[in-house]
Amino acid sequence: MNLLDRTVEFTAALRRANVPVSSAETVDAARAVGAIGWADRDALRAAFAATMCKRPLYRSAFDSLFDLYFPPRIGDGVVLPDEGGPAGEQQPGEQRNGDPSELTPQEIEALRRAMRDQLRDALLDGDDEKLRDLARRSVSAFGAAQNGPGQRSYFIYRVLRAMSPETLIADLLAAMLGDDDRGGLEERIARQTIADRIRAFEEMISSEVRRRMAEERGIEAVERTAVKPLADQVDFLRASQRDLVELRRQVYPLARRLATRLTARRRLGRAGRLDFRRTVRASLATGGVPIETKHRPHKPHKPELVVLCDVSGSVSSFAHFTLMLTHALREQFSKVRAFAFIDTTDEVTRFLRGLELGDMMARIASEADLVWFDGHSDYGHAIEVFAEKYPDAVGPRTSLLVLGDARNNYRATSAAVFRRLCGQARHSYWLNPEPRSYWGSGDSATTAYADLVDEMVECRNVEQLQHFIERLLPT
Template sequence: MNLLDRTIDFIAALRRAGVPVSSAETVDAATAIGAMGWADRDGVRAAFAATLVKRPLYRPAFDTLFDLYFPPRIGDGVSLDPRAAASSGDGAGDGEPTEKMPPPEELSPEELEGLRRALRDQLLGALRDGDDEALRSLARDAVTSFGGGTGGSSGRSWYLYRALRAMSAETLVADLLSALMGDTARGGLAERVARQTISDRIRTFEEMVAAEVRRRMAEERGLEAVERSAVGPLDDQVEFLRASQRDLVELRRQVYPLARRLATQLTARRSLGRTGRLDFRRTVRASLATGGVPVDTRYRPRKPHKPELVVLCDVSGSVASFAHFTLMLTHALREQFSKVRAFAFIDTTDEVTRFLRGLDLGDMMARISAEADLVWYDGHSDYGHAIDAFAERYGEAVGPRTSLLILGDARNNYRPTSAHVFRRLCGQARHAYWLNPEPRSYWGSGDSATDVYADLVDEMVECRNIAQLEQFIERILPS
């Protein structure tokens, strides 16, 4: 396969991973590579990234697929990088030919242990010095020596955890801390900076090992087979209800950039639509200067509408992560509304607006769970009683200027729905929307009461990830 075919396959893989790449951007990428050539792999990566990656959240998927489709070397030592081939006889990249490592199955347990210790000593030095080239070489050696296993019909298999366990980079923290800090007193800012530096370097090495394992697997099984498992959903496509702890951390990082982008788009829409309704009297007066021809039309000043927002969200265990991010985004967008009030419920309702104030929202849901009055009977979702409690205690919060936003999966444990009370609340509001984090195909199944509530709101919207949440908030923002 030539490089042009490989580039086409690479772009197709980006599209399968959810990275939008247009035909025009493909032409731009080919033009950029044609101008600079293939000699510099890092330059090729940068050129592809500049022409194909439009948002930061696409970069992890791009880097993973680039390393799969344009690896720096083949097998254990054949380099695809001309710079490495020119400087090293075997592609090791250190300028000196090195002895090829014997296959691990030919080594005795004592020899393997000696090799492991030798590699760990080298790893300690590379982490201390921050030497990326040495770390890459060690990642290759670790995978070759400790990451392999007996496979099935496909031959050899490769395992990330085996290589990482053998190197145990996290156990080197104490030695690295001593090396980096020297005689400096422990504690304070200096130690925090050193620990962060060590953590970043260890993470970089672990990512290099993971990339090497993926490369070996791609050679054994084929690119497309590895691609499906190596590239997960984009961060804005991760489902709230299935997010891992790592996904949750990344989703938190997206909330405020998302809010800023939406606020910027709203400001632009307002500036482009400042003209209000036609002012007939002023237009006729102005036309007297042009013989009665209304050349200069006059408009009444437009008053942007900033409605009130009331958020009513289910914070029970099944949808807590969804409520967390929606409340954070609501807090970040509060300046776009004249008033924002937030209410949470499990089987009864309490106002939680006070927890949205301030800048540090990292423990927002923990404080809501600990301090808000959300449990009335057994702590299981009860939408009917929660709606009754909201209407009785906070019914005045919903008025003709209010956009009512309900967040939850509508799974009511087969309890009464209080549909008549909810209908009255929706009738009081200017708009009523319901965001449901479950797939639409699940609505109405089991104990879901979506078939009851969906008929009472203006719209029930599937909102399973950040991308769908962004689309909805942009649509309902006042313009």
């Protein structure tokens, strides 16, 4: 296979990962390569990124695929002559570590120690080249497992267990800081730096493992697992802690983008009523003939928003994100009130105004009064309490927004009360973070509620949430 075919295949892989690449862009990429050549891998990556990856959102998918399709090396890697000297000296067993099964346990242990020492030095210097080299060698030494004849698998956790970079933190801190820096600002910053480097090292290991797997099994087999879903398609219910932090970081840019788009749409919409006074004034310039009519600016209708959200463990990340987003968009509404429940309801609007949005959920959980009986979701009781305690919350100008999976632990639904609430509200929507196909299965009470609200909307990821909010806000 030549490199041009490789490029075309790479383009196809990008498209499979939902990164749109037009054929004009592929041509640009080829021209770009013509200008810079194939020799420098980093330049090649930059060239492809400039021509084919045009949103920051796509970048992580792009990088994973680039590493798969244009791997920096093959097999165990070749030790280049110029760096062979020091690298060779530092590693006992380098010649044989291609197949660790030949080593005795003592030798493996010695190798592990030696590599951990090198890892500590590399982490201390923050030398990316050394770290990458170590990642490569540690994967070939510790990551492989024979499964079946002639087939090897590589596992990230095996490498991490052998190298266990976390246990080096104390050593590193001691090396980085003098005695008088302890406990001060210096230490906290140093911890941060070390954590960053360790995370980078872990990334290197996982990309190395993917590369080795791709060699064993073929690129296509690895591709699907290697590429993480785009950030706006990460499932709320399955998001990892790191995904969630990333999502929260997106809240403000997202809110700003939504707001800009809305203002643009409003401006394009028709002007308001005729402004008689200004029209007459303007007509004086044309001898009393009103050639140009003046209009009052159109006043957008701003809905009142009442958010009623389930914050029990399973769906709290979804509720958190949505609350943050509605709060960030509060200027688009005339009023936002938020209520949270697990098996009873409390108003949480005050926490939205709190300083630390990141910790909002923790404060809601500890300070608001959400548990009445056993701390398992009880929609029925929560709705009753909501209607009883806050009878004035839902009025004729209100859009009622319920967030939750409607998993009610087979309890009573209070459908009658909920029907009345929906009747009082101008609009009522239910955002459900579960896939539509799960609705109504098991203890899900979606069937009881779906007909009462104007619409029950599947809202599994940021993309769907964004669509919904755009629809909710008037033009």
